[in-house]
Amino acid sequence: MSEMNAAIAGLQKLSLNPSLGDEIVGRINRLGAISETPEHLARVFLSKEHRAAADLILAWMREAGMQAHLDAIGNVCGRYEGERPGLPCLMLGSHYDTVRDAGKWDGPLGLITAISCVGDLHNRGRRLPFAIEVTGFADEEGVRFASTLLGSRAVAGTFDESVLGVKDGAGISMRDALVQFGLDPDHIGAAARARSELLGYVELHIEQGPVLEAQNLPVGVVTAIAGATRLAASLTGMAGHAGTVPMLLRRDALAGAAECIVAIEEFCRTDEGGLVGTVGYIHAMPGATNVIPGQVSFTIDMRAPTDAHRKLAVADIVRSIENIAKRRKLVLQLDVTHENRTVPCAAWLKSQVSEAIAGEGYRVSRRHGDDRYCRYRHDLRALPRRHQPSSRRACRTRRRRCGRAGIAEADREFSSAGAGRSNNQYDEPAVTSTCGDQRR
Numbered sequence: 001m002s003e004m005n006a007a008i009a010g011l012q013k014l015s016l017n018p019s020l021g022d023e024i025v026g027r028i029n030r031l032g033a034i035s036e037t038p039e040h041l042a043r044v045f046l047s048k049e050h051r052a053a054a055d056l057i058l059a060w061m062r063e064a065g066m067q068a069h070l071d072a073i074g075n076v077c078g079r080y081e082g083e084r085p086g087l088p089c090l091m092l093g094s095h096y097d098t099v100r101d102a103g104k105w106d107g108p109l110g111l112i113t114a115i116s117c118v119g120d121l122h123n124r125g126r127r128l129p130f131a132i133e134v135t136g137f138a139d140e141e142g143v144r145f146a147s148t149l150l151g152s153r154a155v156a157g158t159f160d161e162s163v164l165g166v167k168d169g170a171g172i173s174m175r176d177a178l179v180q181f182g183l184d185p186d187h188i189g190a191a192a193r194a195r196s197e198l199l200g201y202v203e204l205h206i207e208q209g210p211v212l213e214a215q216n217l218p219v220g221v222v223t224a225i226a227g228a229t230r231l232a233a234s235l236t237g238m239a240g241h242a243g244t245v246p247m248l249l250r251r252d253a254l255a256g257a258a259e260c261i262v263a264i265e266e267f268c269r270t271d272e273g274g275l276v277g278t279v280g281y282i283h284a285m286p287g288a289t290n291v292i293p294g295q296v297s298f299t300i301d302m303r304a305p306t307d308a309h310r311k312l313a314v315a316d317i318v319r320s321i322e323n324i325a326k327r328r329k330l331v332l333q334l335d336v337t338h339e340n341r342t343v344p345c346a347a348w349l350k351s352q353v354s355e356a357i358a359g360e361g362y363r364v365s366r367r368h369g370d371d372r373y374c375r376y377r378h379d380l381r382a383l384p385r386r387h388q389p390s391s392r393r394a395c396r397t398r399r400r401r402c403g404r405a406g407i408a409e410a411d412r413e414f415s416s417a418g419a420g421r422s423n424n425q426y427d428e429p430a431v432t433s434t435c436g437d438q439r440r
């Protein structure tokens, strides 16, 4: 990577183009106006607004001196050749679909910044000893077909063609929607990139958390993409009349769940290693004011900067919940519904991003990202195709079932830069001049 390091060091010495920030913000505002509804931003996969956004991004890429095309899943792909044609590329980018009622920075910040930076190189007549590719991933959010990361899966070569038959809320299959968009669903395999074509992947993304803002920092470095374990828990007790069952004879599933939830919160709150745990869903049966809840289901989401830490924490929490259930004479069922391991970002990219931030006079904040980022690009971490996700396996032991989803191997040459401030509602973006070397 020494040639690449030298080239990037050279770029850092270029005089700043003061109009670049305005151009980036202006384009993000234009993209943010392409929405299904005027009241809030919504631009879902393969909609006509999605197509209009793709066309606009393609035009910006061409204006920036890139060869640009749509691949078979709808990713907008631009390539700026290096000193000679056909060199491996540094890939930059982000996604251009949105959730409903989205923030305008989420996705376009990384995509538009990358395009404008390439445009700046183009205007200066600069070529690098490697190519730059900018990819606008067509689907990250999974809003329309409830299947996320379709764009990056196609690029990583892990796209599951069985999802082509999935229908949206209006009964339109993904296959038909792709055809209506002007794409050929039979060629999605051709969107996959070989590992040898890429030097690395870097993404600037808005921070979807409060840390940088709390530290009054405009930008930081993601060190790893946090793994996550999700569990579905169910507690079964005995439903009964709220007026006639004495307290000491009750087996109240909701009170048991409440104790579990407080235990999870306390466990994570007192952890000093960055562990976070969330119970985001709960449902009580039969759910009547005057009935003792007989059955309760809830979810648990656990994340930590390292797999070892997360696994130990999950084991401790499971033990704690089992004890609570036992003491309260409740029947516990726990299912692992999702397991995604931590992906460390490439050390050489992290150090370059850090140097670029420090070079602008900012303190360098390093934190792991959340698994959104991981869902988030993203399957590019699975680029080495020898490591395809294995099929889902499940084992059943007593009342506890452990599902283990296959985990894609990390691509070590993967990094991202995070701009401060959370997703929505900010008039000024956190764009720094350290273009390109950013993380999400």
Ligand SMILES: [Zn+2]
Residues within 6 Å of the ligand: 095, 106, 107, 140, 205, 376
């Ligand atoms: Zn995003």
